[in-house]
Amino acid sequence: MSKDKLIVALDVDTQEKALELVGELAGHVGFFKVGMELFYGAGIEIVQEIVAAGTQVFLDLKLHDIPNTVGRAARVLVRSGASIINVHASGGGAMLRAAGASAREEADRLGIPAPLVVAVTVLTSIDRETYHRDMGFTGEIEERVRSWALLARESGLDGVVCSPQEIKLVRDTCGPDFTIITPGIRPAGAQLGDQRRVMTPGEAVKAGASHLVVGRPVTGATDRIAAVAAILDEI
Numbered sequence: 001m002s003k004d005k006l007i008v009a010l011d012v013d014t015q016e017k018a019l020e021l022v023g024e025l026a027g028h029v030g031f032f033k034v035g036m037e038l039f040y041g042a043g044i045e046i047v048q049e050i051v052a053a054g055t056q057v058f059l060d061l062k063l064h065d066i067p068n069t070v071g072r073a074a075r076v077l078v079r080s081g082a083s084i085i086n087v088h089a090s091g092g093g094a095m096l097r098a099a100g101a102s103a104r105e106e107a108d109r110l111g112i113p114a115p116l117v118v119a120v121t122v123l124t125s126i127d128r129e130t131y132h133r134d135m136g137f138t139g140e141i142e143e144r145v146r147s148w149a150l151l152a153r154e155s156g157l158d159g160v161v162c163s164p165q166e167i168k169l170v171r172d173t174c175g176p177d178f179t180i181i182t183p184g185i186r187p188a189g190a191q192l193g194d195q196r197r198v199m200t201p202g203e204a205v206k207a208g209a210s211h212l213v214v215g216r217p218v219t220g221a222t223d224r225i226a227a228v229a230a231i232l233d234e235i
């Protein structure tokens with residue numbers, strides 16, 4: 001199994017803590033995720049540093065704004081050297097098209113490979129009750145994920161972030177080449193924390209995930225290398 005299948009989320013607030021995790025896990029993991037906490041704490045340089053050290057980065061900032069702002073922000077994020085960036089599908093088609101087109105243009109201008117641009121559908125922490133009561137949506141979460149996945153594809157994006165419970169549905173709807181990234185991964189017996197729509201690593205890969213994002217079950221483990229090895233074994 002390719003080491004790139006597993007993306008470990010570096011959910012820490014400083015460059016030092018992030019580089020310590022990268023140093024410990026880089027021989028075992030080929031992909032790290034930099035999210036809001038680390039990006040706000042350490043800036044774009046941390047992404048450039050991890051990429052320069054030879055691992056890929058999923059830069060997870062979940063852009064969501066008017067198309068012009070998102071397009072211009074996407075250009076800046078391409079300069080980090082990240083392999084994947086993301087936006088919220090709920091921003092609509094024009095915003096998704098702006099993100100994808102701007103990322104490709106900027107990568108062309110720099111002469112580097114364009115990052116995959118993927119759309120976050122319904123967050124893995126959202127359960128049915130929250131989805132209906134707090135967010136005011138009607139219908140099933142699965143239906144919303146399916147329509148946002150189609151919108152992402154029609155808008156020229158490369159894939160989606162969704163819960164493992166919707167992998168099969170998205171794979172059947174969007175085809176074998178569509179990138180499906182799934183957080184909400186919990187090895188059997190692991191604590192859920194704030195995650196709600198979850199599956200084990202083995203189940204998610206079997207359902208057709210392109211990449212699994214795992215944070216706390218690895219970074220919070222007493223033996224992180226053993227935790228990664230157990231996940232890689234399972235997938």
Ligand SMILES: O=C(O)c1cc(=O)[nH]c(=O)n1[C@@H]1O[C@H](COP(=O)(O)O)[C@@H](O)[C@H]1O
Pocket residue numbers: 009011035060062086120122123124125161162163183184185193195213214215216217
């Ligand atoms: O876009 C994401 O990466 C993301 C989307 C989503 O729906 N759910 C979700 O948990 N994530 C991210 O995936 C990681 C999951 O971390 P753990 O719950 O600790 O495994 C976190 O860094 C989240 O920000």
